[in-house]
Amino acid sequence: MAIEIQDPELKEMFEHGLYFHGHLCPAMPLGLRAGLLARRKLGVGRSQDKELMLLAETAEGHAMACFLDGVMMATGCTYGKGNCKKLRYGKLAFTLIDRKAKKQIRVSVKAEFILQALKTSPFIAQRKMGVPPQEVKREIAEAAVNKVMNLPEEEIFNIGEVVPCEPEVIKGIFEAYPCEKCGEVVYAKWIRVKDGKFYCIPCSGYKE
Ligand SMILES: [Zn+2]
Numbered sequence: 055m056a057i058e059i060q061d062p063e064l065k066e067m068f069e070h071g072l073y074f075h076g077h078l079c080p081a082m083p084l085g086l087r088a089g090l091l092a093r094r095k096l097g098v099g100r101s102q103d104k105e106l107m108l109l110a111e112t113a114e115g116h117a118m119a120c121f122l123d124g125v126m127m128a129t130g131c132t133y134g135k136g137n138c139k140k141l142r143y144g145k146l147a148f149t150l151i152d153r154k155a156k157k158q159i160r161v162s163v164k165a166e167f168i169l170q171a172l173k174t175s176p177f178i179a180q181r182k183m184g185v186p187p188q189e190v191k192r193e194i195a196e197a198a199v200n201k202v203m204n205l206p207e208e209e210i211f212n213i214g215e216v217v218p219c220e221p222e223v224i225k226g227i228f229e230a231y232p233c234e235k236c237g238e239v240v241y242a243k244w245i246r247v248k249d250g251k252f253y254c255i256p257c258s259g260y261k262e
């Protein structure tokens with residue numbers, strides 16, 4: 055068996071996604087499909103800077119964590135760039151915002167799909183037994199990936215309407231100062247002031 059992906063863009067993203075994610079599992083590819091789907095409905099490419107904003111309803115924990123890596127890869131919205139935020143609702147769902155065109159779309163994984171997978175997926179059965187994802191047998195992982203990559207999208211996803219929105223304004227911060235105590239440079243917004251002197255958060259003694 056091998057991984058079967060028809061869509062050329064999805065196939066390319068899968069290779070990069072797998073390298074970035076670190077192991078073969080069905081949830082990262084599920085995120086790739088969901089992210090690509092949302093982007094195509096909005097009619098936009100991957101976010102080069104902050105043109106797109108991703109509000110992920112995922113939290114920590116497997117499946118959700120893997121899913122978000124796929125969505126980040128497909129949309130170009132990343133933690134590093136700051137255009138990916140986690141709402142921690144514990145759901146396989148997200149809203150993708152086109153900040154320029156001021157419109158957004160919400161995509162979620164269908165309840166039946168998740169409940170069915172939790173009950174019957176051989177990959178998830180292995181995970182429940184405590185097998186780490188990278189140690190699940192290759193055939194089992196590939197079969198799981200092929201399933202999420204090849205089922206019709208309407209069987210997996212609830213796809214919302216594209217609706218107008220008012221995206222938040224994001225400004226770059228180009229002002230920074232050294233911390234009085236450790237000497238490391240801190241961007242202005244995160245400087246803490248004590249007795250008129252500038253400190254970084256850890257040196258200031260403040261929690262945030
Ligand atoms: Zn994974």
Ligand SMILES: [Zn+2]
Pocket residue numbers: 233234235236237238253254255256257258
């Ligand atoms: Zn400091």
